[in-house]
Amino acid sequence: MKLKRAKNNPILEPSGNSWESIAVFNPATFYWNGTVHLLYRAVGEYERYISRIGCATSQDGLNFKRLDEPIFEPIEEYEKWGVEDPRTVILENTLYMTYVAHSGRSGPPRALFPRLGISGERKRVILSERGIPRIALASLDNLSSLDDLHSLPRRFRRHGCITPLGLYERDTVLFPERVNGKYVMLHRPRDWVGSDYGTDLPSIWIAYSENLKDWYGHKIVMKPEREWEAEKIGTGPPPIKTEKGWLLVYHGVSADHEYRAGAALLNLHDPSKVIGRLPQSILEPEEDYERIGDVPNVVFPEGAAVLKDRLFIYYGAADKVCCVATGDLDMF
Numbered sequence: 249m250k251l252k253r254a255k256n257n258p259i260l261e262p263s264g265n266s267w268e269s270i271a272v273f274n275p276a277t278f279y280w281n282g283t284v285h286l287l288y289r290a291v292g293e294y295e296r297y298i299s300r301i302g303c304a305t306s307q308d309g310l311n312f313k314r315l316d317e318p319i320f321e322p323i324e325e326y327e328k329w330g331v332e333d334p335r336t337v338i339l340e341n342t343l344y345m346t347y348v349a350h351s352g353r354s355g356p357p358r359a360l361f362p363r364l365g366i367s368g369e370r371k372r373v374i375l376s377e378r379g380i381p382r383i384a385l386a387s388l389d390n391l392s393s394l395d396d397l398h399s400l401p402r403r404f405r406r407h408g409c410i411t412p413l414g415l416y417e418r419d420t421v422l423f424p425e426r427v428n429g430k431y432v433m434l435h436r437p438r439d440w441v442g443s444d445y446g447t448d449l450p451s452i453w454i455a456y457s458e459n460l461k462d463w464y465g466h467k468i469v470m471k472p473e474r475e476w477e478a479e480k481i482g483t484g485p486p487p488i489k490t491e492k493g494w495l496l497v498y499h500g501v502s503a504d505h506e507y508r509a510g511a512a513l514l515n516l517h518d519p520s521k522v523i524g525r526l527p528q529s530i531l532e533p534e535e536d537y538e539r540i541g542d543v544p545n546v547v548f549p550e551g552a553a554v555l556k557d558r559l560f561i562y563y564g565a566a567d568k569v570c571c572v573a574t575g576d577l578d579m580f
């Protein structure tokens with residue numbers, strides 16, 4: 249099973265707005281009031297490479313209209329070097345956004361160093377300023393604020409970081425509903441590897457919470473298995489509830505740093521149990537816009553929507569543009 253790319257890809261490219269002039273990628277998605285909302289990561293300059301989050305909306309899931317201003321920008325100390333890679337769910341009538349928060353330098357990505365002429369002492373300084381990313385949580389408690397998208401920058405409530413200081417975390421999603429009365433997340437603690445953790449490679453873990461802030465019961469759900477996952481795996485969009493189980497789209501990174509998308513099915517009542525996992529990736533870098541960009545050979549899924557029974561997967565391509573590909577919800 250392979251996803252089918254939309255003909256009008258990329259659906260979003262860098263624009264003339266200064267805060268999003270060099271890259272727009274890795275979009276979260278949620279569906280509200282007949283509208284697909286895309287919350288995407290935007291970068292406006294290579295030197296500091298600070299990310300903000302922009303918003304675009306669509307009725308058909310393919311053609312998007314964007315806002316001229318970011319809807320979420322670094323404000324707090326723990327995110328002062330950027331807010332990246334959002335993932336969103338509507339959970340109990342609240343929109344929750346998990347995102348990567350950088351208190352230390354985030355970029356530019358190493359792949360860009362030669363092109364930007366970064367070497368020697370400058371390279372050493374940039375690398376020494378790098379921080380350890382954490383996951384932060386923000387919410388929009390009153391969904392009717394979405395009727396006035398321009399008000400969003402004032403409406404998000406920040407809940408601070410939900411992963412521990414010093415633990416490298418990027419890929420974290422919440423389930424869109426409680427399971428057995430508990431909130432559930434999937435995350436990918438990069439450094440939980442070795443015999444103490446039961447995995448040699450960064451893997452996808454599950455955890456539970458009563459308040460979305462304190463998480464416990466951490467357990468491995470999936471480890472890298474295939475060649476296209478040889479370096480690590482991490483979650484994509486929040487799991488999608490289907491009759492057969494929670495459909496999880498995730499990314500796998502191969503030894504030569506290609507990012508692909510894969511799919512697995514988790515048990516509805518105990519999502520720590522994998523029911524099935526497709527051996528082949530469902531999307532891999534093929535088109536120019538996926539092969540050539542600021543980081544080459546990347547498809548990075550972060551958003552999903554089900555429109556007229558068809559699955560829409562929104563992804564960042566080559567850390568440069570936003571794209572969409574569609575598939576059959578019934579892939580298992």
Ligand code: BMA
Nearest residue numbers: 274333357543546548564567
């Ligand atoms: C990951 C994250 C993503 C990025 C991907 C490819 O580690 O940094 O934001 O899209 O690498 O560069």
